[in-house]
Amino acid sequence: MMTTASNTAGDVDAASTAFLVFSDLDGTLLDHDSYSHAAAQPAIDLLDVLAIPLVFVSSKTRAEVVALRRRLANGHPFVVENGAAVFIPEGYFLAQPAGTVLRDGYWVRELAAPRARWVALLEQIAADFPGQFEYFARAGEAGIAAMTGLSEAKAALANAREYSEPVQWRGDRAGLDAFLAACAAGGARVSRGGRFYSLGGEADKGEALRWLRKQFAMARGIRHIKDLAAGDGANDVPMLESAETALLVRAPDRDLPPLQRAGGVLCSDAEGPAGWAEGVTQWLCEHGLVTQDS
Template identity: 55%
Template sequence: MNIPTGTQFLVFTDLDGSLLDHHSYSYLDALPQLQRLQHLGIPVIPATSKTRPEIERLRAELGNTHPFIVENGAAVLIPVGYFDSQPVATVEREGYWIREFSAPREKWLGILEELSSEFPGEYDYFFRVGTAGVVRMTNLPEARALEANQREYSEPVQWLGDGTRKAEFISRLQSRGAVVLQGGRFLGVSGDCDKGRALAWLRQVYQQSKPGTLCHDLAIGDSGNDYAMLEAAETALLVRSPVHEFPALQRADGVIFSTDYGPAGWAEGVACWLQSYQLHN
């Protein structure tokens, strides 16, 4: 079945632990549903803690030409010309229309350096450990670890201390203006931004590009840094994780829970969502 006239569907997806396997970073189990979405003309929009180079490589592998959300909602990048006109509040840079929601990475690095004397040996972060350290933290190959460290708006932090001190650390960061999000592996430190705000802004741009069109959106995630996005979308798909519980949502309606893990759960949930609109083979 084809998309009904006057209706648009959007898929906003987390990557690590959702589209990508938590351990191997593979998306093979999700590939059939990715191809199905492409056949239907439904944009798949990465919304992730990952950097621009990381997402660009994955988009190239998948043949994905759609916008994407970087560094936990710090910015939305839209390929120039994707819409008929440049969206309001964006800047054009390096082939993208960019809507920025966060201050640059340098601000957060300065705060983390200042706090190191208060919390000695209790945390590490990508910039300080360098590429070799990111390899150890993530098990990524060196080239991909280099991409992961090319951050523009945020900083991943690995907490090494106990839970009480972690709460104190987060409080100190927040008092300095940072927003701290718990991801599958790391604390994400950035400005006053989140995936939900970025999703809502980009969804509005899609709607404004086709006035009068009914928009149905699905947000897919597995961890705490997906919370705002999962709350913001019409439908939320929570992907089962092998290492932590489902994130706790306020909403009860319009929620799909996968039974499979990672990309297999991603495919399971997407199939369920498409079925609910009778968009199936």
């Protein structure tokens, strides 16, 4: 089966509708183990041909996402650290969106408190959980490399955090419950990614998606955005619940996170980036944007 892109097929009124894709990275667009996006490339190319923005929505830092955008030649807005901030390249829209600040060539919308607040909280509760957890600020670059399997250079990127702090739990289940309660009591929201817990503010990927979708709609003078959100983890759920269509990308090591929504859910058969390509292509077909040629 071959898929071809078409700018004219289907019943879509281009003037009144815009399409957007929001995507998690680790385990979704990137392979869980190799971090390769190769299997997703055919569908990334389709989005490029159709001029559909691909927005990365990740627990990763700005430095990490910027490096990945460069590798994938992606020039679209992006969301870092589980929804803590939205970065829009300066000039991407005709006018600077309200509520953003200009920083390093981006219009930045901050939705959460800075990292220093969460590091201070972990320092404060460390004595109550001796040897039971480790976090990036204390582990340092070598420690982060050991925990993640990343090179030290990439560990440095991962450590360049601005809004959240990753924690690796090393204790038992009962201790974990007490630890999570202590974090919550300290005002932190704890989300679980593929490998780490992340302490951050009240923002989440869903809030970031809804804010950015509104900016696209206002900038293009349209009401109706048809968006797809793709993810594989519990931290993707707020985004998967917010988009018009959710794409659950299968993971090799665990079940798909449960969603509350009744309809508009695609589940991939393949895992990771291959599943991403499968789901994105299906979504494009359902909207008549590509046709399946046999």
